[in-house]
Amino acid sequence: EVQLVESGGGLVQPGGSLRLSCAASGFAFSSYDMSWVRQAPGKGPEWVSTVKSGGGTTYYTDSVKGRFTISRDNAKNTLFLQMNSLKTGDIAVSYCDPSGLNSWGQGTQVTVTS
16 A cells, blocks of 8 residues: 655745655655645645656756755655745645655645745
8 A cells, every 4th residue: 555644844934944755655666756746725736846766867847946856765765855945835735746656645734924
């Protein structure tokens, strides 16, 4: 059974930072490309970033380029998202998304407010 546990969200001021984590189990984590997807209040899911299975190639949506960094630790089956220079537009519940498995965890809330 695929299990994904996201954590690390919280409440920060504009310009602040958070580091999201996703602990994965139940599938061969190191063989899958992994993504972060977020859903803002009242909106549909938005793709944020992807890291290839080996960790060497990453992709970002334009709105987070230069601010967010995706990474993974295949030895610990964990995905990360370092979020810097947070803006109110980043308010959302964030989920990790293994490519092709159609499975998310419970998500972690990111709130940015002054």
